[in-house]
Amino acid sequence: MRESLRTFLLVTSFVCCGALFGASTAQAQCGDFNDNGLVSATDALGVLQAAIGALQCDVYHCDVDDSGNITPTDALIVLQWATGQPNQQLSCPIDPTSCQNDMEFFFESVWTPILTDCVSCHNPDGIANFTDHVLLPDSVMGYLDHNFGVLRGLWENNKGDLILSKPQGITHGGGQRLGITPSSVLYDHLVELLERFANPVTNCETTASYWVGVSHLSDMEVLEKAAILFAGRRPTGAEITDVERGRLADAVRRTLVGDHFESFIREGANDHLLTDKFLNRGTSAFNVLKGEYAYPRLYGRINYIEDLIGGEAADLAWQMTNRALAREPLELIVNIAAHERSYTEIVTADYIMVNPWSAAVYNTNSSLSSEFDEETWQPGHNQGYRLPNYPQAGILTSPMFLNRFPSTATNRNRARARWVSKLFLGQDIETLAPRAVDPAALENEDNPTMYNPNCTVCHTVMDPMAGTFQNFGDDGLYLENNSDSLPREYKRTELYESGDRWYADMRAPGFASQLMPGSYRDNSLEWLGQEIANDPRFARGAVQFWYEAMFGRPPHARPLDPTAADYRPRLAAFVAQDEIFTDIANKFRDGTAGTGRNGAHNLRDLLVELTLSPLFTAVGATGSDATRDLELAQLGFVKLLTPEQLNRKFEGTTGYRWARLSDPEEPDLLGRYRIFYGGI
Incomplete structure (x- = not known):
């Protein structure tokens, strides 16, 4: 490297004394230090001076090896290119400003560095939702078009000056934001946005299609x-x-039919819901249902079989019942797929899926064709709980789902709201804003989730949805205190009033700026399910x-x-x-x-x-x-198969089962090698 640099300096000194090598035309100005449309040895000298800090040059012109930094190596490559040496390529980072239509500019130069700060308050649920500047977070489909339209609307209504003045803190309740002043780069971005409103740039002919080639x-x-x-x-x-x-x-x-397809649905759903955890004896579905106090018929059939046949049969009955209880939410999705029912039923179904073993626990009175067949599933109604009128809203009211995503006295169903939003709306509420770490930003200790803007950006969305889980306790039991599911610690405070179902120091139950009607007090999750399905x-x-x-x-x-x-x-x-x-x-x-x-x-x-x-x-x-x-890194169907998928592929393509001779019915991929091959 040192010898190459010495040679480079010798050559460039010759250039400076009057000799000029032949120049080559460059593409996209990469290596063209003086921006004259040609790449020459003069440009190589300029790149070297930029590398040692003597001159300024951006990476889009001078980082010709796309390493992220401008170094003497870049200067040497430019010189070799200029002198016609073969096998040299100039590959600078793409200049994001080289050609941008208005929407690209808005996203990269306005939304990302500026408006993601504004949306903390200026959103439909935020403390600035009464203004003309109400934005949508990036988790909402169509947010970019909407937000671009909001700012363009201000400009069209002769309020473009507010786009420049408010971030500076001029008559702005939120004060100055991001240090924006007329001399700042972000201010220049806002000025350019207004200029683009007046002179739109809608097309860039140099933008290549993603799918070409x-x-x-x-x-x-x-x-x-x-x-x-x-x-x-x-x-x-x-x-x-x-x-x-x-x-x-x-x-x-x-x-998309048959047992293998149903297995695909079941496994794909469990990768999200994780309710197969309850198949294990140590974390069983029986533990979720909290014994015969909550479900008086929980052990009735098992005890009957034990009295009639004996302990070994009772143990087998326990296993089949536990499997039926644990698989209930997954079987709901299988039923929807297999019978082509509306997918909205995952959050609206007024039934629970049961087979002969779980039907006895839930007292569904289902007319099942067999008393013992684990594979016979039918819809039913949960009438086995100790209280009447158990609400049904698909997975939302599933005992297994509620216990798999539990709550605490301080979390107050917020985790459930977050996961419901992520699983069924594709929106992770916790990404609506960066998590504040500055102590000064968190110094408001007077109910910050209600009043601190650093907290409200997420909690205005999360907490009303959390409130719709008001009737279910931390472990998922319905009205576990008979009249409510509030923790004892809260009910001892002055905030609690007799008859309350929800916390007085939190936002009222609701969804997406809508308050839950009082008529849904007993079945609030049924209301939430309908709202989600219509969203x-x-x-x-x-x-x-x-x-x-x-x-x-x-x-x-x-x-x-x-x-x-x-x-x-x-x-x-x-x-x-x-x-x-x-x-x-x-x-x-x-x-x-x-x-x-x-x-x-x-x-x-x-x-x-x-x-x-x-x-x-x-x-x-x-x-x-x-x-x-x-x-293209994640394009195309290339994936590591789960043990279940690999087992199906092996049997489907070879016609053989990978299993021990001593136990041919137990595929090794589903048994002793399950964890080794990435199973859960």
């Missing part, structure tokens, strides 16, 4: 993968015929939920730091995925997903859409480089 699986290859994933087998003749006749959606849909985010949440089940990885998160070296490729990947998710969610909601013949909120059609999407079918790309590799 991406190759895809053939229809038959898509069917092969889908059949293994969903059905654990090779395609059937009927499915192959569908593909040959150009009906890939119909072919994929044919794979536009519900469809998007379903897409994200089942994307993770299919692909084994979370969706792309929107990158937040425009200065990060990988920001542009990560943003491109996010936008491409986001557009597909939005399209699938819209089709899922209006009933045009999949084959388009099965109505709205059809889970099978949602899975068909994900299978037909480029996210699943992409298999390769041409013109790859470091930036492009980052863009």
Whole structure:
């Protein structure tokens, strides 16, 4: 390196004395230090001076090896390029300002560095929701268009000066924000935004399509993968015929039936709900139901079998009953998929799924065809609890779900609200704002979740939803105190009044700025379930939920730091995925997903859409480089299979079971190797 640098200095000194090497035309100004459209040895000298701090140069011109820093190596590469040496490439980071339409500029230069601070108060539930500047958080579908429209509306109504004055603290209840003054960079961004409102930039011809150069699986290859994933087998003749006749959606849909498909649904749901925890004896579903005080019939059938047949049979009955109780929320989703019921029933179903073993506990009076068959499931009503009129709202009122996501006297159902939002709306409430760590920002000790702006940005969304769980105690029991589920510690305070169901020092039960009607006092989760099902985010949440089940990885998160070296490729990947998710969610909601013949909120059609999407079918790309590799890093259906999926794939493709001769019915992948292969 030292010898190369010495040679470089010798050459550049010759250049400075009057000799000039031939120049080469550069692309995108990379290496063009003096910005004259050519890359020459003069530019190489400028890059060297920038590397040692003698001159200024941005990375978009001078970091020609895309290392994140300007070094003498960059200068040497520019010199070699300028002198025509082969095998040298100039690869600067992409300048985010080189060509940006108005929405790109708004996101990168206004929303991300500025408005994400404003939205803490200026949101529909915030303390500034009475102003003309009400923004949506980035967890709400369509937030960017809405927020861009809010600021453009201010400009159109001759209030553009407020966009510049308020962040400076001029007649602003929130004071100065982010140190913005007329001499700050962020102020310049706001000025440019106003200029763009007057002179819109809607298109950049240099922006390449994300999908250019991406190759895809053939229809038959898509069917092969889908059949293994969903059905654990090779395609059937009927499915192959569908593909040959150009009906890939119909072919994929044919794979979404049978025991293997139901196993896929059950496993995908459990990866989110984690209720299979209760299959184990040490953390059993029996423990969740809290004994015969809460469920008087809990052990009735088991005791009867023990008296009639003996202890060994009773132990087997205990295992089958425990399995039935634990699997109840997963079987609800299986039932919805298998019988093509509306997916909204996961939060609205007025029934609970039971088989002969759990029906006895819940006293459902279900007419089951067999008294002992574990695989016979039917809807029923929970009449086995010690109190009458147990409310039913799908998974929301499931004893297993409520216990898997418990609460405490101080948490007050907030964790439940957070997980319900994340699982069913695709919105993680805790990401609405950065978590404050400055002691000064948290010094308000007078009920900060109600009055401290650093807390209210999340709690105005979370706490009303938490209130709808008011009738269920920390462990998930309904009205555990007979008239309420409030902890004794709170009921001893002066805040409590006889008859209260919820905390007086918290926001009233509600959802998305709506207060829960008083008529739902006894069945508040039924009201919440209906509100969630009617929320536009519900469809998007379903897409994200089942994307993770299919692909084994979370969706792309929107990158937040425009200065990060990988920001542009990560943003491109996010936008491409986001557009597909939005399209699938819209089709899922209006009933045009999949084959388009099965109505709205059809889970099978949602899975068909994900299978037909480029996210699943992409298999390769041409013109790859470091930036492009980052863009495409999570594209295509490549995943580590769970033990259950690997076992189905092994049996489906080979026709054999991987098991010990001494126990041929117990696949090793589901038994002794389950944890080794990543099972939970």
